[in-house]
Every structure is written in C-alpha cells, then in structure tokens.
Amino acid sequence: MTRIFACHTGIGPIVTGKALVAADNFSARYDLDRIKGVFSRPQHLLFGQSYKDKVLVLNTAKGGVATAWMLNEMVAREVAPKALVLNSANTILAQGAAMANMTLVDRFVDGDITKLIKTGQIIRIDPKAGNIQITSSLSSAR
Amino acid sequence: MRLTDEEEAMLAGDMGPHVQWAIDHQINIGTFFDAADMVPVSQAHMMADPESCGDAGTAFMEDIARDKSKVVIPMITDPRGVDLSYYRPLGQTEEMASLERRFIIACEAIGIMMTNTCINYQTIMPPVFGDHVAYGDTGVVIYSNSVCGARSNFEGGPSALAAGLTGRTPRYGLHLEQNRTATRRYRVTTQPQELTDWGVLGAVIGRKAGSYWEVPVIEGLDHAPTSDEIKHFGAAMASYGSTPLFHIVGITPEAPTIEAVSGTGLLEEKITAADIAALRDSFAGHGDQLDVVVLAAPQLSLVEMHDAASYCAGRRLKKPLIVCTSPQVYGDATRMGFVATIEDAGGTVLQGTCFYNQYAREIGEANGWVNLLSNSAKIVNILGGYGYQPVLASMRDCIEAAIEGKMA
Structure with a gap:
C-alpha cells in the first residue's frame, strides 16, 4: 500500500531513491568522509555506511556552515546523497540544497519522519507538492 | 515573496547573470522559510575554505570574477584552509595551495576583502544592536546575535555571497523579532x-x-x-x-x-x-600518547596569544603545538613578541586559517596525528569525524602537555 506523508514545500527536483534512516543529526563536515562517501564519525548512528545516492532521512542539522558548500562539491563529484528528508532543516542545509540543486524537504505533518520511514524503503519525494511517498514495501525494495 | 522593483530587475537579469543567480537563490531560500520579503544587510561574511568548496565552488567563484560582477556591500572572509606561507611542513599539497590561490584571486576580483578571520567581531568591525547582517561561521553569528544584538541567520558560503551581490537577504529566522x-x-x-x-x-x-x-x-x-x-x-x-x-x-x-x-x-x-x-x-584522554596540540576554533585573540606565549616562555616543547590566529592579531602579536616566544619554544603560529578547515584529515594522515589535545570545546566536537581522538584540557594544561610530551 502506498503511503504519503505531507510536509512543507521543499527545494530541488522530484526524485526517487532508497532511504537510509537514523534518529540522528547531520553535518557534512562533522559526520562524513566525503572522499569515500561514508559516515565517518564514530558516534553517528550511520557510522561506516555509504550515503552515495541514498535518500538520507534524519532529524535535523548539527554544527556549522560548511555543509552549504560541501553539498555542491559532493554533487559535482557524484558522491552525494540523492536527497535529504528531515524533521527540521536549519538554514545551512536549505542553502546548501538550493546551491547544489539537491532535493530537501522537512516539517512533516504526521510526526517524526525518522520513525515513519524505514531504511531500505523506496521513496518518491515531490518538493513542490510538499510530500513524500513510500513506493515499495521493505521486502520488495530488497 | 514580495519583491521590490530593484529585486524584480535583478531577477530579470538586468544586473547580470550572477546577480540574477544570487536573487534567485535567495528567493528559493526565502520561500522555503516562508519569508515575506528581503531585508537590506550592512555586511556579509563568507566561509569558503577550499576543502569545503572544492574545484566546483572555486570554478563557480572564478566564473563570477570573469564576468566582473562585484559585491555591493562590505564583504569579508572566514579563515582560509591553507596558510600560503606555511603549508608544505603541515603536509598540505601543491594542489591544495593551488586551489586556495585560485579562490583568493577570484574573491579579490569580486571585491571581497580577505580578512580570513572568525573573530571579526573582535578585530574588524563589530555589528551594532539591530544591525541586519549576513554572516557565515557559526561562532561569528552566535556572538554577533547574542552579544552585539545584531540580526543574522547562519549564512553558508553561497548565501553570504548572494547577500554580498544583492545587498540583502531573505527576512526569516533571526531577522524577525518573534524568533528571538x-x-x-x-x-x-x-x-x-x-x-x-x-x-x-x-x-x-x-x-x-x-x-x-x-x-x-x-x-x-x-x-x-x-x-x-x-x-x-x-x-x-x-x-x-x-x-x-x-x-x-x-x-x-x-x-x-x-x-x-x-x-x-x-x-x-x-x-x-x-x-x-x-x-x-566524552573528551577525556585514554593513556599518555599525544601527537599534536592545537589552539584554535575560534582563532586566538591578542589576549589569548599573550597567554599562550606566557605559558611557552623559556620552555621547550616536545610535541607539535599549532596556534591559529587572525592576520589582524598576528601583526600585533608579532610586534609584541608573542609569536616569537611561541616559535622559540618550538610552536607554530598560523595566520588566517583554522585547524579544522585546513584539510584536517589529510594533514593528520600526513603527520601521523591521531591523539589531539585542544582547549577548544568546538574543535574536539568536530575532529572525531576526521579520524582524530580529540582530548579537551585548559590552555595552560595543553601547553604543559606539549612540553612534557604526553597527555595532560
């Protein structure tokens, strides 16, 4: 069964991709090895996992301003997430997504999005419409 | 968003393609955060180290410079990623230095003042109460908002640049009284x-x-x-x-x-x-092994340079000590002998950079630095993701550890 979650109007194009979910926060500077394309901060719940071409589903931003340039740099080298889906973006993630033309949505009506989506599910994000759609169950996504 | 006639002209491309990019970027952000309009800003401050920008960001800046677009308000810069007077000994490469040089040339052509500091509120031109600004660097923003009473959101490099080109920023977040x-x-x-x-x-x-x-x-x-x-x-x-x-x-x-x-x-x-x-x-040491001591994040003020020098005076360091300060402070600290005192003890003083945005992973690997000691609660939070095991101690204890050659 397709499930749709409404959110605030977002940034970037419509995309579809596989979710990588954690109840943790995000900073490209603090958390990533951007050359290898993996989470490198030992304390991060996604430590060691690849983020390349994934839809990252996380809580909010952490730390500083570097992510605004870094998302653009990651997209240029094609070692980047496909989209960011957050409970709440800060200004830097929004600015970085706009610069990189990376899909970003936040502020969900139905509650904590990190609890509503599971890692491995395929989701379609429509920033202009302000919603995301789970297009496959966990089992069919494998 | 409600746009003025001037902003509509920017959006139509009347002021060139880069101002058009800038206002379009700002409308995109403003719409995301439900801004009603734009607010004029008196200054912009851009974070843009080469590790963050990469070749893509540098080429973007060069494109703007080539078209002779200029910033329309005073615009300054956050610490750089390469101290061009001291990079090979850190293990930084010519490729990193080259990217740094290209970025600086582009910034200067656009009219950006290369202040290279994250303590501009102590050294350049602090904002005043009620002053709307577009600042990058989280430390700069939180100090300016909280201590000075200025109005700024965190402006990442591209958005600070956009504010420099248009002289405004979307009115959302901390530009609105109700959010303060x-x-x-x-x-x-x-x-x-x-x-x-x-x-x-x-x-x-x-x-x-x-x-x-x-x-x-x-x-x-x-x-x-x-x-x-x-x-x-x-x-x-x-x-x-x-x-x-x-x-x-x-x-x-x-x-x-x-x-x-x-x-x-x-x-x-x-x-x-x-x-x-x-x-x-969470930042306590595990054993005696010490590889490097770092005083940075934020860059040291003149008073901090004085203190660091006093702890180093007449001593000899067994482990590397790296001190990062602003170019403005560096001049005074040199004149007053603080830089010489630190260097005589065996320390290194870098100007216009900050350790964590100096390709921290690569210089750590080049020098075999893992066990890092610092007095900055900020930097120990950042460097775990760069492969370090950071430990926190006071400035005095950090320098004593460098002298003793083991963790404080």
Whole structure:
C-alpha cells in the first residue's frame, strides 16, 4: 500500500531513491568522509555506511556552515546523497540544497519522519507538492 | 515573496547573470522559510575554505570574477584552509595551495576583502544592536546575535555571497523579532572559571537545546564573561546545538530581565555538575600518547596569544603545538613578541586559517596525528569525524602537555 506523508514545500527536483534512516543529526563536515562517501564519525548512528545516492532521512542539522558548500562539491563529484528528508532543516542545509540543486524537504505533518520511514524503503519525494511517498514495501525494495 | 522593483530587475537579469543567480537563490531560500520579503544587510561574511568548496565552488567563484560582477556591500572572509606561507611542513599539497590561490584571486576580483578571520567581531568591525547582517561561521553569528544584538541567520558560503551581490537577504529566522525570544530556560549551578569551562558550558547547553530554532536563555551566572570567554561559550553552543542565538539574563543586551525575552513561563532546566562532567568525560584522554596540540576554533585573540606565549616562555616543547590566529592579531602579536616566544619554544603560529578547515584529515594522515589535545570545546566536537581522538584540557594544561610530551 502506498503511503504519503505531507510536509512543507521543499527545494530541488522530484526524485526517487532508497532511504537510509537514523534518529540522528547531520553535518557534512562533522559526520562524513566525503572522499569515500561514508559516515565517518564514530558516534553517528550511520557510522561506516555509504550515503552515495541514498535518500538520507534524519532529524535535523548539527554544527556549522560548511555543509552549504560541501553539498555542491559532493554533487559535482557524484558522491552525494540523492536527497535529504528531515524533521527540521536549519538554514545551512536549505542553502546548501538550493546551491547544489539537491532535493530537501522537512516539517512533516504526521510526526517524526525518522520513525515513519524505514531504511531500505523506496521513496518518491515531490518538493513542490510538499510530500513524500513510500513506493515499495521493505521486502520488495530488497 | 514580495519583491521590490530593484529585486524584480535583478531577477530579470538586468544586473547580470550572477546577480540574477544570487536573487534567485535567495528567493528559493526565502520561500522555503516562508519569508515575506528581503531585508537590506550592512555586511556579509563568507566561509569558503577550499576543502569545503572544492574545484566546483572555486570554478563557480572564478566564473563570477570573469564576468566582473562585484559585491555591493562590505564583504569579508572566514579563515582560509591553507596558510600560503606555511603549508608544505603541515603536509598540505601543491594542489591544495593551488586551489586556495585560485579562490583568493577570484574573491579579490569580486571585491571581497580577505580578512580570513572568525573573530571579526573582535578585530574588524563589530555589528551594532539591530544591525541586519549576513554572516557565515557559526561562532561569528552566535556572538554577533547574542552579544552585539545584531540580526543574522547562519549564512553558508553561497548565501553570504548572494547577500554580498544583492545587498540583502531573505527576512526569516533571526531577522524577525518573534524568533528571538527564549524557548528554553537554563540555570547554571557551577560557575565557569576559564576559557575551556565556558566552552564546556556552552557545549552542554547547545547539546540540550539541539536545534537551530531553539533560543536558550541562561540564568545563574555570578559574573560577566570576558569577550574571549563568551566567544568560546557561543562557539561551542553553536557547534553542539547548531544554535545561532542565546541570552544571558543581566548580561546580553536583549535580556536585561527574564521577562524581556518572554522566558518567565518556560520550564527551568538546571545545568548540573554532572552535566559538565559528562561532557568533559566524552573528551577525556585514554593513556599518555599525544601527537599534536592545537589552539584554535575560534582563532586566538591578542589576549589569548599573550597567554599562550606566557605559558611557552623559556620552555621547550616536545610535541607539535599549532596556534591559529587572525592576520589582524598576528601583526600585533608579532610586534609584541608573542609569536616569537611561541616559535622559540618550538610552536607554530598560523595566520588566517583554522585547524579544522585546513584539510584536517589529510594533514593528520600526513603527520601521523591521531591523539589531539585542544582547549577548544568546538574543535574536539568536530575532529572525531576526521579520524582524530580529540582530548579537551585548559590552555595552560595543553601547553604543559606539549612540553612534557604526553597527555595532560
């Protein structure tokens, strides 16, 4: 069964991709090895996992301003997430997504999005419409 | 968003393709955050080290420079990633230096002043109360908002650049009075004594607040901090919480009373000695092994340079000590002999950079640095993801450790 979650109007194009979910926060500077394309901060719940071409589903931003340039740099080298889906973006993630033309949505009506989506599910994000759609169950996504 | 005639002309491309990019970028951000219009800003400050920008960001800047587009307000820069007078000994490559040189040439052509500092509020031109600005660097923003009473969101490099090109920014977040009132109320029960204590206190509050959209108000401090102390306090809070604004009742300008920031109805949360100890424990040493000592993040003020020099005077360091300061402070610190004193002890003083944005992973690998000691609660929070095992101690203990050659 397709499930749709409404959110605030977002940034970037419509995309579809596989979710990588954690109840943790995000900073490209603090958390990533951007050359290898993996989470490198030992304390991060996604430590060691690849983020390349994934839809990252996380809580909010952490730390500083570097992510605004870094998302653009990651997209240029094609070692980047496909989209960011957050409970709440800060200004830097929004600015970085706009610069990189990376899909970003936040502020969900139905509650904590990190609890509503599971890692491995395929989701379609429509920033202009302000919603995301789970297009496959966990089992069919494998 | 409601646009003025001038902004409509920018959007139509009448002022060139890069101003058109800038206003379009700002409309995109403004729409995302439900901004009604734009607000003029008096200054912009851009974070743009080459590790963050990469070739793509540098080429973007070169494209703007090639078209002879210029910033229309005073625009300054955050610390760079390569001190071009001292990079090979750090293990930085010619490729990194080349990217740095290209970026600087582009910035200068656009009319950006290469101040290369994250302590512009101590050294260049502090904003005044009510001043709308477009600042990058979280430490700069939180100090300017909280201590100076200026109005700024965190502006990442591209957005600070856009503000420099258009002279405005979308009116959302902390440009709106209703978003500056307190949302979390904390009572301090242990008084901070020196810089690292202030950093730890800021880190604990930032971690508890945990969101850009929370505004902490703090009570219980029995004395006003110095500029350096509140600098470390704010920089750490911004790092751990992505927090851009705090109030301290009776100290910061928007909070003469708890009522002034609408904090009376908020549940009071105590910052206990256990909270402080838990934060410190997460950056405690494991054994004696020490590879490098770093004093940075934020760049050191003249007073901090004086203190670092006094701890080094007549001593000999067994381990590398790297001190990062601004070009403005560096000149005075050289004239007053502080730089020579640190270097005579065997330390290294870098100007216009900050350790964590100097390709920290690559220089760590090049030098075999893993066990890093610093007095900055901010930098120890950042460097774990770069492959370091960071440990936190006071400035005096950091330098004593470099002298002894083992962890404090």
